Amino acid sequence: xxxxxxxxxxxxxxxxxxxxxxxxxxxxxxxxxxxxxxxxxxxxxxxxxxxxxxxxxxxxxxxxxxxxxxxxxxxxxxxxxxxxxxxxxxxxxxxxxxxxxxxxxxxxxxxxxxx
Numbered sequence: 001x002x003x004x005x006x007x008x009x010x011x012x013x014x015x016x017x018x019x020x021x022x023x024x025x026x027x028x029x030x031x032x033x034x035x036x037x038x039x040x041x042x043x044x045x046x047x048x049x050x051x052x053x054x055x056x057x058x059x060x061x062x063x064x065x066x067x068x069x070x071x072x073x074x075x076x077x078x079x080x081x082x083x084x085x086x087x088x089x090x091x092x093x094x095x096x097x098x099x100x101x102x103x104x105x106x107x108x109x110x111x112x113x114x115x
Contacts, residue, residue, distance in 0.1 A: 001026040003106035021079040021096030039092035
């Protein structure tokens with residue numbers, strides 16, 4: 001499984017942003033796969049955001065639930081992360097991760113929230 005993230009790199013505070021994770025070598029509907037997003041703010045550790053399961057079920061970090069939505073397009077095996085009301089502290093490298101017992105990592109995409 002290979003993962004490639006993409007999306008706008010720079011946004012202003014309070015705006016909405018959607019990131020795309022393009023999946024190749026697999027399908028998001030394959031049983032027992034979980035497709036998640038994590039982020040690494042500058043100078044900080046990895047923070048898990050949430051996932052969408054092969055069944056379509058989603059689950060989020062309690063601290064981030066509400067402004068972040070993970071979704072998937074089963075027709076073309078794409079996973080999305082929508083972020084609302086962005087804040088400067090949301091500045092980070094956002095990474096798509098697939099899990100089936102092993103972790104498969106994308107390279108990440110930089111998101112900077114600044115006026």
